[in-house]
Amino acid sequence: MDHFNYRGERLFAEDIPVTELAERFGTPCYVYSRATLERHWHAFDRALGARPHLICFAVKANSNLGVLSLLARLGSGFDIVSVGELERVLAAGGEPDKIIFSGVGKGAAEIRRALEAGIRCFNVESEPELERIADVAADMDRVATVSLRVNPDVDARSHPYISTGLKENKFGIDIHAAEAVYRRAAALSHIHVAGIDCHIGSQLTELSPFLDALDHVLALADRLAEQGIAIEHLDLGGGLGIRYTDEAPPEPDAYAEALSARLGERDLEIILEPGRAIAGNAGILLTRVEYLKPTPTHNFAIVDAAMNDLLRPALYGAEQAIVPAVQRAGEPLPWDIVGPVCETGDFLGKARALVLAQGDLLAVRSSGAYGFTMSSNYNSRPRAAEVMVDGDRAHLVRRRERLADLYADESRLP
Numbered sequence: 001m002d003h004f005n006y007r008g009e010r011l012f013a014e015d016i017p018v019t020e021l022a023e024r025f026g027t028p029c030y031v032y033s034r035a036t037l038e039r040h041w042h043a044f045d046r047a048l049g050a051r052p053h054l055i056c057f058a059v060k061a062n063s064n065l066g067v068l069s070l071l072a073r074l075g076s077g078f079d080i081v082s083v084g085e086l087e088r089v090l091a092a093g094g095e096p097d098k099i100i101f102s103g104v105g106k107g108a109a110e111i112r113r114a115l116e117a118g119i120r121c122f123n124v125e126s127e128p129e130l131e132r133i134a135d136v137a138a139d140m141d142r143v144a145t146v147s148l149r150v151n152p153d154v155d156a157r158s159h160p161y162i163s164t165g166l167k168e169n170k171f172g173i174d175i176h177a178a179e180a181v182y183r184r185a186a187a188l189s190h191i192h193v194a195g196i197d198c199h200i201g202s203q204l205t206e207l208s209p210f211l212d213a214l215d216h217v218l219a220l221a222d223r224l225a226e227q228g229i230a231i232e233h234l235d236l237g238g239g240l241g242i243r244y245t246d247e248a249p250p251e252p253d254a255y256a257e258a259l260s261a262r263l264g265e266r267d268l269e270i271i272l273e274p275g276r277a278i279a280g281n282a283g284i285l286l287t288r289v290e291y292l293k294p295t296p297t298h299n300f301a302i303v304d305a306a307m308n309d310l311l312r313p314a315l316y317g318a319e320q321a322i323v324p325a326v327q328r329a330g331e332p333l334p335w336d337i338v339g340p341v342c343e344t345g346d347f348l349g350k351a352r353a354l355v356l357a358q359g360d361l362l363a364v365r366s367s368g369a370y371g372f373t374m375s376s377n378y379n380s381r382p383r384a385a386e387v388m389v390d391g392d393r394a395h396l397v398r399r400r401e402r403l404a405d406l407y408a409d410e411s412r413l414p
């Protein structure tokens with residue numbers, strides 16, 4: 001049995017034809033491969049070998065309970081950015097002491113709930129956040145373990161919306177200001193300083209920005225050690241890219257090897273927070289062609305999935321491969337694959353050379369990360385179903401929303 005991989009070389013879990021999945025579960029529909037998710041998680045875990053480490057899946061990439069529970073059973077940790085993600089991880093059976101809480105805007109109630117649950121560490125993104133965590137922890141008579149997320153001013157060379165490590169970005173604490181904040185943290189009685197955290201962006205296709213950032217982080221760790229502030233772990237964030245079309249990102253092995261070479265004999269636990277590299281090429285979005293609409297300038301294939309289901313093309317101009325479930329003979333035409341939403345930006349792909357007919361089933365590849373999690377009810381469209389394929393079986397891990405769900409919690413004016 002073979003499935004997908006980072007390079008997206010295989011499309012579907014072979015044991016079940018996607019046509020059957022579409023019949024059973026309807027379209028649009030997200031389909032995930034259990035074997036691929038597991039293989040990708042193990043690839044990171046194995047890559048770090050005997051070095052003490054924790055792979056914390058970035059929940060924002062895919063927060064389906066089926067996906068999270070599968071990873072929890074492998075022993076995965078989780079990187080969360082909200083109390084909503086925390087509750088999902090706990091509901092999926094994730095271990096609290098393997099949860100890392102990132103994000104620039106943690107609310108007091110979120111901090112309280114995370115402390116109550118017993119998470120492993122807060123990645124602190126500003127001095128006022130540090131003070132808030134200390135206050136909440138003092139109020140609860142707990143000690144909060146923290147890392148400071150530093151901003152090393154390194155260009156991830158990714159899309160500007162998903163680059164996070166430049167000094168003009170809102171993320172992290174300027175690495176030059178970080179020492180003073182560490183000194184403050186070390187002096188707070190309800191704070192335990194454990195690590196340094198750094199995440200410079202997503203969909204990185206080269207190693208050098210990661211290594212530049214690591215150099216800055218290691219230099220900071222050395223300066224802190226001189227001041228008596230011992231660092232136990234380095235959290236290097238997520239960000240390793242995947243192949244959507246023709247990218248050739250490094251594999252986890254190569255990444256880990258380069259990290260290890262830099263780390264040498266240092267006694268530091270490594271935490272990684274991969275999201276996309278685990279889930280991206282473990283999922284596809286199935287959609288059906290509703291209408292073909294050739295016009296004098298463009299051929300539009302109107303499909304039943306839209307920007308509310310998969311936002312990446314509209315938001316970032318992202319290109320994801322789109323392939324028909326059944327290949328038709330004939331001369332390909334350039335088709336714009338568009339959804340029913342009332343926006344010109346509602347497209348899944350542009351000028352794709354395909355032979356199409358009304359009713360055809362298409363798969364948008366590499367949709368397992370930042371697909372469903374970024375979906376919305378725009379145009380009052382119900383969210384798609386999510387299905388997990390496991391060998392020759394498939395089960396629904398989230399049903400398609402019913403129309404009544406869309407207004408169940410609203411009320412008319414009295």
Ligand SMILES: Cc1ncc(COP(=O)(O)O)c(C=O)c1O
Pocket residue numbers: 058061079102103199201202203237238239240273274275276277369
């Ligand atoms: C703090 C943090 N950790 C981890 C991730 C996961 O990133 P990726 O899906 O690129 O691995 C992100 C998103 O970029 C993030 O902001």
Ligand SMILES: N[C@@H](CCCC[NH3+])C(=O)O
Pocket residue numbers: 060162202203312369370374
């Ligand atoms: N949503 C983005 C990635 C954001 C990463 C979150 N820090 C994408 O689809 O590429």
